[in-house]
Amino acid sequence: xxxxxxxxxxxxxxxxxxxxxxxxxxxxxxxxxxxxxxxxxxxxxxxxxxxxxxxxxxxxxxxxxxxxxxxxxxxxxxxxxxxxxxxxxxxxxxxxxxxxxxxxxxxxxxxxxxxxxxxxxxxxxxxxxxxxxxxxxxxxxxxxxxxxxxxxxxxxxxxxxxxxxxxxxxxxxxxxxxxxxxxxxxxxxxxxxxxxxxxxxxxxxxxxxxxxxxxxxxxxxxxxxxxxxxxxxxxxxxxxxxxxxxxxxxxxxxxxxxxxxxxxxxxxxxxxxxxxxxxxxxxxxxxxxxxxxxxxxxxxxxxxxxxxxxxxxxxxxxxxxxxxxxxxxxxxxxxxxxxxxxxxxxxxxxxxxxxxxxxxxxxxxxxxxxxxxxxxxxxxxxxxxxxxxxxxxxxxxxxxxxxxxxxxxxxxxxxxxxxxxxxx
Amino acid sequence: xxxxxxxxxxxxxxxxxxxxxxxxxxxxxxxxxxxxxxxxxxxxxxxxxxxxxxxxxxxxxxxxxxxxxxxxxxxxxxxxxxxxxxxxxxxxxxxxxxxxxxxxxxxxxxxxxxxxxxxxxxxxxxxxxxxxxxxxxxxxxxxxxxxxxxxxxxxxxxxxxxxxxxxxxxxxxxxxxxxxxxxxxxxxxxxxxxxxxxxxxxxxxxxxxxxxxxxxxxxxxxxxxxxxxxxxxxxxxxxxxxxxxxxxxxxxxxxxxxxxxxxxxxxxxxxxxxxxxxxxxxxxxxxxxxxxxxxxxxxxxxxxxxxxxxxxxxxxxxxxxxxxxxxxxxxxxxxxxxxxxxxxxxxxxxxxxxxxxxxxxxxxxxxxxxxxxxxxxxxxxxxxxxxxxxxxxxxxxxxxxxxxxxxxxxxxxxxxxxxxxxxx
Numbered sequence: 001x002x003x004x005x006x007x008x009x010x011x012x013x014x015x016x017x018x019x020x021x022x023x024x025x026x027x028x029x030x031x032x033x034x035x036x037x038x039x040x041x042x043x044x045x046x047x048x049x050x051x052x053x054x055x056x057x058x059x060x061x062x063x064x065x066x067x068x069x070x071x072x073x074x075x076x077x078x079x080x081x082x083x084x085x086x087x088x089x090x091x092x093x094x095x096x097x098x099x100x101x102x103x104x105x106x107x108x109x110x111x112x113x114x115x116x117x118x119x120x121x122x123x124x125x126x127x128x129x130x131x132x133x134x135x136x137x138x139x140x141x142x143x144x145x146x147x148x149x150x151x152x153x154x155x156x157x158x159x160x161x162x163x164x165x166x167x168x169x170x171x172x173x174x175x176x177x178x179x180x181x182x183x184x185x186x187x188x189x190x191x192x193x194x195x196x197x198x199x200x201x202x203x204x205x206x207x208x209x210x211x212x213x214x215x216x217x218x219x220x221x222x223x224x225x226x227x228x229x230x231x232x233x234x235x236x237x238x239x240x241x242x243x244x245x246x247x248x249x250x251x252x253x254x255x256x257x258x259x260x261x262x263x264x265x266x267x268x269x270x271x272x273x274x275x276x277x278x279x280x281x282x283x284x285x286x287x288x289x290x291x292x293x294x295x296x297x298x299x300x301x302x303x304x305x306x307x308x309x310x311x312x313x314x315x316x317x318x319x320x321x322x323x324x325x326x327x328x329x330x331x332x333x334x335x336x337x338x339x340x341x342x343x344x345x346x347x348x349x350x351x352x353x354x355x356x357x358x359x360x361x362x363x364x365x366x367x368x369x370x371x372x373x374x375x376x377x378x379x380x381x382x383x384x385x386x387x388x389x390x391x392x393x394x395x396x397x398x399x400x401x402x403x404x405x406x407x408x409x410x411x412x413x414x415x416x417x418x419x420x421x422x423x424x
Numbered sequence: 425x426x427x428x429x430x431x432x433x434x435x436x437x438x439x440x441x442x443x444x445x446x447x448x449x450x451x452x453x454x455x456x457x458x459x460x461x462x463x464x465x466x467x468x469x470x471x472x473x474x475x476x477x478x479x480x481x482x483x484x485x486x487x488x489x490x491x492x493x494x495x496x497x498x499x500x501x502x503x504x505x506x507x508x509x510x511x512x513x514x515x516x517x518x519x520x521x522x523x524x525x526x527x528x529x530x531x532x533x534x535x536x537x538x539x540x541x542x543x544x545x546x547x548x549x550x551x552x553x554x555x556x557x558x559x560x561x562x563x564x565x566x567x568x569x570x571x572x573x574x575x576x577x578x579x580x581x582x583x584x585x586x587x588x589x590x591x592x593x594x595x596x597x598x599x600x601x602x603x604x605x606x607x608x609x610x611x612x613x614x615x616x617x618x619x620x621x622x623x624x625x626x627x628x629x630x631x632x633x634x635x636x637x638x639x640x641x642x643x644x645x646x647x648x649x650x651x652x653x654x655x656x657x658x659x660x661x662x663x664x665x666x667x668x669x670x671x672x673x674x675x676x677x678x679x680x681x682x683x684x685x686x687x688x689x690x691x692x693x694x695x696x697x698x699x700x701x702x703x704x705x706x707x708x709x710x711x712x713x714x715x716x717x718x719x720x721x722x723x724x725x726x727x728x729x730x731x732x733x734x735x736x737x738x739x740x741x742x743x744x745x746x747x748x749x750x751x752x753x754x755x756x757x758x759x760x761x762x763x764x765x766x767x768x769x770x771x772x773x774x775x776x777x778x779x780x781x782x783x784x785x786x787x788x789x790x791x792x793x794x795x796x797x798x799x800x801x802x803x804x805x806x807x808x809x810x811x812x813x814x815x816x817x818x819x820x821x822x823x824x825x826x827x828x829x830x831x832x833x834x835x836x837x838x839x840x841x842x843x844x845x846x847x848x
Contacts, residue, residue, distance in 0.1 A: 120584065121583055122581075126668060136667070139667070140667075146666050146667060148602075151602075151608070151609050152600055152609070152663070154664065154668055155668065156581065156668035156669050156671060157546075157582055158581055159545055159547075159581055161544065161633075161769050161770065170633065170634065171634045171767055174767075175766045176576055176707065185572075185575050185576070185707065186707075187707050187709055187765065209585075209586055209588075209594065209676075209677070210594065210847065212598075236766070239576070242570050243560070243570060243665070243669070244578055244579065244665075245667070245668040246668065247579050247580055248762075248763075248765070251581070251766070251768045252633075252766045252767045280608065283600065283610075283611050284611070338672075339672075341599055341672070342597035342598060342660070342672045342675070342676045343598075343677075344583060344585070344672065344676050346585065347585050350585070423767075
């Protein structure tokens with residue numbers, strides 16, 4: 001567990017006024033990293049830190065030698081903490097750096113936020129047991145939770161090329177689907193387009209091929225977390241997923257938030273990691289005392305929807321559900337320890353999705369498939385519109401934040417994406 | 425289909441003597457691309473073309489501006505053909521370039537062959553129907569070939585970080601496995617380590633997200649083919665693969681050959697693409713007349729094994745099986761058209777595995793799982809040793825070549841890998 005230090009003091013204020021607003025996701029206690037391109041187009045992609053509604057350009061502030069995010073991410077923990085300390089001190093009220101760093105600030109509104117780093121391998125886990133059970137019931141009514149679920153942090157490899165940053169727009173995908181009454185599959189636009197509410201772990205320090213990362217050190221290899229929307233075409237998935245797992249059902253688009261909230265920023269929000277009574281205890285490579293004490297994270301996750309009609313009538317996004325990452329069956333450290341136990345090498349810039357994080361109750365499910373019980377119970381929005389699955393023009397926004405008595409609230413910013421009509 | 429031109433003339437000879445040897449994989453008709461580092465260590469990684477037992481350094485020969493293989497691979501077809509023509513002419517007997525290009529040659533024995541390009545996304549298909557049927561019988565005796573197989577070119581996303589080049593050595597992986605008589609899984613070294621004989625398609629020209637690649641143009645997006653050994657831990661796979669597919673069973677190591685044999689070099693070896701009588705015809709996005717006429721490739725594939733004992737007693741690799749890529753159920757063009765039909769974007773450097781290519785008869789299966797019928801019928805080697813699955817110290821080599829009356833034989837070089845004992 002990362003130690004708490006003065007960068008976490010709730011009393012800290014910044015000389016950037018917007019960072020002191022009660023509702024900002026980016027107070028001086030957060031300091032998430034990302035990449036941006038100034039909208040004036042004169043400069044190439046830069047790396048920066050979000051502070052209120054501003055971005056501190058790290059190279060302009062003399063805090064980085066290059067704009068290579070992988071290098072920054074793969075620094076040793078002590079270096080990362082030193083950098084965080086330096087940034088925190090420089091952005092605090094009364095800092096001697098204010099005069100010079102003020103020139104290294106760019107308003108977020110004048111920048112295009114990019115993917116926070118080049119994504120290398122993308123792995124998607126399945127750590128939400130409420131999701132796994134609910135989806136399992138729909139795909140395999142007799143056999144919802146398979147015998148391996150409580151032993152193995154189940155995962156599959158995903159597609160990196162189609163991962164976009166918040167603001168991503170994608171065409172409704174077409175692929176083969178086969179309805180129960182049909183003799184043969186048909187190529188057509190998906191009729192069961194869904195979102196999946198996930199967090200993504202951005203790997204910082206990698207490991208050499210053959211070297212398993214022990215659970216005790218696993219979290220040091222995580223650089224931070226982002227929000228992840230793992231868009232899914234359920235009808236495509238149902239037809240294609242046997243025997244090798246989802247493919248075209250998931251690889252047309254995945255959206256992440258632009259700011260990586262670091263493990264250091266999340267340090268106050270650790271929670272005990274527990275197993276429900278009666279469930280098997282994990283194998284030793286997935287378990288230790290420190291992990292039990294601190295292995296989970298208390299992060300509130302929310303999904304919002306804005307239909308085209310809502311947009312046209314000036315209605316803001318409406319919240320569909322809220323869940324908490326504390327409820328995940330497998331933790332960040334367990335995902336990393338499991339992924340590498342066979343010697344598989346992780347690299348800076350790898351992304352590990354947590355899988356859909358649903359709350360135990362169906363109305364707080366992290367996907368429409370679960371929320372509507374496979375399409376049987378439509379969601380009715382405040383303006384009277386109904387949804388079973390996503391319609392063209394729908395915009396889905398995910399948000400996350402951490403709150404704890406005695407600490408400043410920090411947030412993840414937004415992960416938004418919009419469905420465009422299928423191409424003819 | 426790529427047109428034949430003078431670069432394919434069987435009568436061409438090279439001023440590099442070893443390229444004219446009857447048994448070379450790299451005559452002047454082949455000209456595969458790869459990357460290498462001179463063993464003297466003075467230079468960084470370069471790109472080159474294999475010719476006999478030599479490498480032509482493309483930048484030293486004035487044929488490339490940089491050592492960025494992705495740029496070379498993503499050139500338009502006409503540019504690629506022009507480059508091939510220029511290299512072919514310069515390496516022919518009597519070429520005016522001989523005097524200058526002789527200085528751009530480096531003996532292969534003095535170079536370390538690297539991955540032919542940085543691998544971006546890796547997708548592994550399942551196009552070998554004999555393999556799918558044989559493996560399906562072992563995993564699901566009642567239901568070997570699932571209903572989607574003859575409609576969907578089944579695939580899953582694989583792991584890029586652990587792909588190595590021929591010569592790769594890896595530790596026997598440990599992971600959770602659960603034997604039938606056990607109450608709980610155990611973390612232990614795999615007892616059912618296998619190889620899988622595949623070809624890999626290296627993508628050259630990518631596509632923009634949202635743009636499906638039509639079957640008629642699909643093959644233009646392939647830059648060339650390599651050999652691929654998709655090492656697999658069968659006991660790990662059996663325990664973990666439901667419901668999202670293989671993960672730790674495959675991501676510890678995959679090995680490819682160092683030279684990309686281009687689609688231009690393979691042009692003489694196209695074959696008609698056919699469906700067995702009674703099988704469904706593919707959907708329109710996977711089918712057209714030209715594809716039926718030329719969509720397959722006649723490529724002989726072979727697997728060889730050398731045990732530690734054979735190595736100690738001076739015995740060469742022994743051939744275990746031979747199959748032909750002509751027998752694949754889905755073609756290169758169909759893999760590309762299917763992968764992108766939902767708008768998924770491919771990029772230069774993506775690798776698409778064909779899945780295991782087994783011949784119809786069990787003794788020519790492309791994996792030990794099939795070859796031994798799940799471990800029931802051990803393979804007996806000439807020195808009396810037996811194998812059910814791979815043992816520590818085993819070296820597996822794959823080779824491939826194309827032969828056709830009236831054309832020069834071309835080969836793929838070697839794809840070799842060695843199993844090291846599990847780490848304690």
